Amino acid sequence: MIADYTEAAVCHVDDLADGQLKEVQVGDTDVLLARADGQFYALHPKCTHYQGPLAKGLLNGHRLVCPWHNACFDVRDGHRLEAPALNGLPTHEVRIENDQVFVRLTTNKESLENPMVTPDPTNGETYVIVGGGGAATFAAEGLREGGFTGKITVLTESQERPYDRPNCSKDYLQGEAPDEWMPLRTEEFYQDYGIDIRTNQRVASLDPTTKQIELASGETLTYDKALVCTGGQPNLLPDVDVNMQGVYTLRTLHDSQRLRELGQSGKRVVVVGSSFIGLEGAMSMHKLGCEVDVVSPEPVPFSKTLGEKIGRLMQGWHEKEGIRFHLGCKVAQVEGNDAVKAVLLDNGQRLPADLVLLGLGVHPKTDFLKSIPLEKDGGVKTDAYLKLADDLYAAGDIAHYPTPDGSERIEHWKVAGVQGYVAGLNMAGREQPYHEVPFFWTNQLGKRINYVGHADHFDDIIYDGDPQTDESFLAFYVQENQIKAAAGLKRDQDIIAIRELMQAGRMPSVDEVRQGVNWLDRLKEV
Incomplete structure (x- = not known):
């Protein structure tokens, strides 16, 4: 009899320790193999959010975390545990024979959605x-x-x-x-x-x-x-008519569609504000072929959130691409009758403009x-x-x-x-408190910075790696002698481990972080 399924031996039992991940092949199909509590699990190897490579993520107990945006899945059944992924991961059958691990392709596409009930017409609520x-x-x-x-x-x-x-x-x-x-x-x-x-x-x-x-x-x-x-x-500029032709915000899909259409003709764009959305908008409009100037009262972008070193680094990424910055200044006037002609700054500088994009945050x-x-x-x-x-x-x-x-x-x-x-x-009737450690990411010119925790201000920043010279680094934000937040570039597994430790209330002390911590080893400690 010819088998109607595909199965292959993918490794020996001792090849993977608890907590390890490995991408293997079964026939022509890539599979993620994971081991937790002595059990082997086989799943789809890409995150269902943006197809992040899960083998480069982290397994903490049964929590499988994506390296890119920290979507989280239960490795036992593939169910989605945390946003931003909506769907879970397809799973495959695993069996052990002698000392070998076999995976049989048995993907059930219906397992992508977490189990949900359907509406009951007799329920009047x-x-x-x-x-x-x-x-x-x-x-x-x-x-x-x-x-x-x-x-x-x-x-x-x-x-x-x-x-x-x-x-x-x-x-x-x-x-x-x-x-x-x-x-x-x-x-x-x-x-x-x-x-x-x-x-x-x-x-x-x-x-x-x-x-x-x-x-x-x-x-x-x-x-x-x-x-x-x-x-x-979106926050607006005082005394600036948001309905003036050429003044835009970037909040909705409609906003994005309108800016994309206008930007394709190579306009002169002034971005007001150096927020994350402001600079992502500046980056995108520049990629469309626009000339872009950024105006902000901040002397260094992101300094209040990420510190001056990382802020200057990110500013440099944009300047290298040709985006111009006018920092430490404010908009005095948007010139034009029915349509934008220029932006006048409080230092007297006049920036010709076809479009003004307000990146001033939201309320x-x-x-x-x-x-x-x-x-x-x-x-x-x-x-x-x-x-x-x-x-x-x-x-x-x-x-x-x-x-x-x-x-x-x-x-x-x-x-x-x-x-x-x-x-x-x-x-729906559960009593589940919300106590998740915050996580956010920003993508600036193809470089993704991930941030965990929350520090509304910080007394000091501890660096593992130098943002000015190194390709990857971590920054730890100290408030009242505690690590309240961390940011990282190309340190995805470390950022996941830090968030998992914060979540468990097991973050090392400031002194330990200054001396250096192996974050993956620390996460394994009981």
Whole structure:
């Protein structure tokens, strides 16, 4: 009899120790082999987010973490544990014969989605999600994964179903990512799981005392439970008419599409602000063929977050490509009647411009909330379960959540996704506190810097490697004699290990870090 499957011996039992990963081949198929607690597992070798090489990631217990954006999977069944990946990993059968490990290709494509329930028509409850970003997507799936079978309605101002927002300032803006890459899920997916995505819906008010949501159209919805995850609204320049032809922000897919179309003709672009999005936008517009000037009051980009050394390094990457910086200055005036002609700086310099891109960060979009106290920055304060009020939850850019160091609010895609997922599970009846260590990444001219933890200020920075001379490095941010955050270039496994140690409350002391730590060995210690 001829076998109707493909199987191969891929290694000896003693070739892999616990915690090790190895990419092997079964026939013409690449497979990731992993060993945890003495058991072997075989999975798809690429992250389902951006196809990151998982063999270069890290295995901590049963947690398999991608090196690129720290998506996390359960190595035992391939299920997705953490954003930014939505899908899990296909798995294969493994058997041991004598001292050899055999893998049989048995990929089940249906295993890509975490197990979720389908709607029950007899369940009359309605849960509403206000917002259409990453937090909303993961929340809807968290509700179904948590067992909620009632009606799920997602209200988004966007014209599109939830999409990959981080790509709007990177490959998509550069014209290197097709439109079909951008949606997070297909329309069929939402139909299959009874998730009603209502686009072009602006919420005028939400009142937790009456559990009513009023839309700008005049329609009123009543909810049993709701999640608010409306994200951020771009900051604008005072006295500058954002409706002037040639003045743009970069927040939405529509923004990215419009800038991509305009940038292809080789315009003169002035980017106001040296934020991560601002410089990613500058990079992308330059790749489209534009002349780009960056204006910022900061003397060094990113110095408040990453420190001056790394800030100067990143500035140098952009300058090497021809992007010009005007630092320590502010915009005095945007010249032009109906359309932008130039940007006048407060030092008297005049920059000719066809387009002005505002990269000034965002503020929480919460003005529609009634009877909910707002924080100074416009955000809202939740408890450890991301609950905002009775039957009302919050997640993502707007949420101040409790940590051992006090309340924190983080603006990043992975954080929003994980918070949305936890909020969805809790709305479905789980009691799961949110206590994840933050992670974010930025891609500047093909170089990815990963950052873990949170330091709103720092007293010192400890470097492992020199950002000025080395191809790779780590930077540790010290606040009150504790390591509160770390950033790394080409140190992906170390960054994963640091985050896992932070998560477990096992970070080494400042003195130990100064002396040097082998992060992979430290993670293995019990």
